[in-house]
Amino acid sequence: MSLPNVTSLAKRLGFAAALILLGALAFALVPITWSTFAGALFKVSICVALWIGFDEVFLDEFNTAEELKGSPLAISITLLALSILLAPAIASAQKTCPSPDGTRTELPQTELHEVAAEHVGVTETPPGSNKGREVEMYMETVGLGQGGYPWCAGFVHYVMLEAGVDPPVRSAGATDYITEESISAKKVIRGEAEVPTNSLAVYRRGNSWKGHIGIVREWDGHCGRTVSGNTSSGSGSQREGDGVYEKARCVNYGNYFRIVEFTPTE
Numbered sequence: 001m002s003l004p005n006v007t008s009l010a011k012r013l014g015f016a017a018a019l020i021l022l023g024a025l026a027f028a029l030v031p032i033t034w035s036t037f038a039g040a041l042f043k044v045s046i047c048v049a050l051w052i053g054f055d056e057v058f059l060d061e062f063n064t065a066e067e068l069k070g071s072p073l074a075i076s077i078t079l080l081a082l083s084i085l086l087a088p089a090i091a092s093a094q095k096t097c098p099s100p101d102g103t104r105t106e107l108p109q110t111e112l113h114e115v116a117a118e119h120v121g122v123t124e125t126p127p128g129s130n131k132g133r134e135v136e137m138y139m140e141t142v143g144l145g146q147g148g149y150p151w152c153a154g155f156v157h158y159v160m161l162e163a164g165v166d167p168p169v170r171s172a173g174a175t176d177y178i179t180e181e182s183i184s185a186k187k188v189i190r191g192e193a194e195v196p197t198n199s200l201a202v203y204r205r206g207n208s209w210k211g212h213i214g215i216v217r218e219w220d221g222h223c224g225r226t227v228s229g230n231t232s233s234g235s236g237s238q239r240e241g242d243g244v245y246e247k248a249r250c251v252n253y254g255n256y257f258r259i260v261e262f263t264p265t266e
Contacts, residue, residue: 025227112265113217114243115163116227117228123243130230138229142172152213153177155229155244156200159215165198165265174213178202183263185251188222195219200263201226201249206256214249216262223250 125132131147139154141147141161153174160167168179177200187193195201195216201224203212214228226249232241251259 013195079262083169087088092255112163112165113215113227116159116215117217117246119159119229120227120246121244122229123181135229139172142170144172149238152228152230156215157211160265168263173209174202174211174265175204177213177263178261179263182263184261185259188262189251191221191251195262196264196266198265200265201228201259202261202263203257204260211260212257214247217246219262223248225249 015040057177102225122134123132124130124135129147130149130151135143135151135154136147138158139147139149141153141158142154144154149172151172153172153176156177157167157170157172167177168175172178182202183193183195183199188195197218199217199219201214201216212228212231214226214231217227218227219225225246226244227244229244230241231243231245231247233243233245249259253260
């Protein structure tokens with residue numbers, strides 16, 4: 001029994017290793033944050049390169065071009081193989097970040113609070129600066145991508161776009177998200193209204209325009225849980241904190257800084 005050519009075997013093993021590494025690069029290690037088209041094109045390009053490499057290295061004794069010219073069946077099998085290879089590349093590039101102009105991609109609607117929860121743990125860099133890669137990404141959707149501004153409303157706006165939900169307004173001001181459909185916190189504490197999941201909990205500071213905003217995960221009676229940005233994980237500032245956190249919240253209408261309205265998003 002003859003032994004395989006060592007050089008050829010090493011060549012094939014090396015290519016197999018490169019194939020695995022490039023595949024990981026294409027589908028796991030490279031976060032696609034461009035447009036849907038650019039993300040798909042990038043991954044498709046890598047897949048085509050892998051296909052060509054596979055043909056050159058593993059099928060080096062098989063004249064693919066000649067076989068394709070003379071056999072419709074070979075063409076059909078090749079097209080099928082390429083379709084199977086390219087399908088996950090295109091599909092995995094479908095979900096994109098919201099665009100800076102505040103528009104959203106046409107995605108199936110996801111539970112808003114679930115999308116918000118995926119951002120829990122994001123913090124400012126450096127702390128207390130209202131800056132950082134993610135913070136500036138949130139604020140870019142409301143036209144303030146340079147950072148340095150309070151960003152709770154920018155976070156909510158970004159998450160709504162990411163979840164496929166139309167924001168009621170494009171604004172970095174929390175109290176601007178109060179609409180005609182908003183539910184008064186007074187009605188909630190009197191038991192006259194319930195707070196729907198995925199609503200926006202809007203705070204106001206005194207009678208000013210300043211406030212805070214978060215996304216309701218669950219609510220029962222006076223209290224519930226929200227996910228919000230620019231807040232604190234503990235007892236620090238709840239409207240000028242350093243990150244995205246899920247917190248227990250309650251309606252205390254007599255407080256100077258309090259929840260005043262809940263804006264439904266569905």
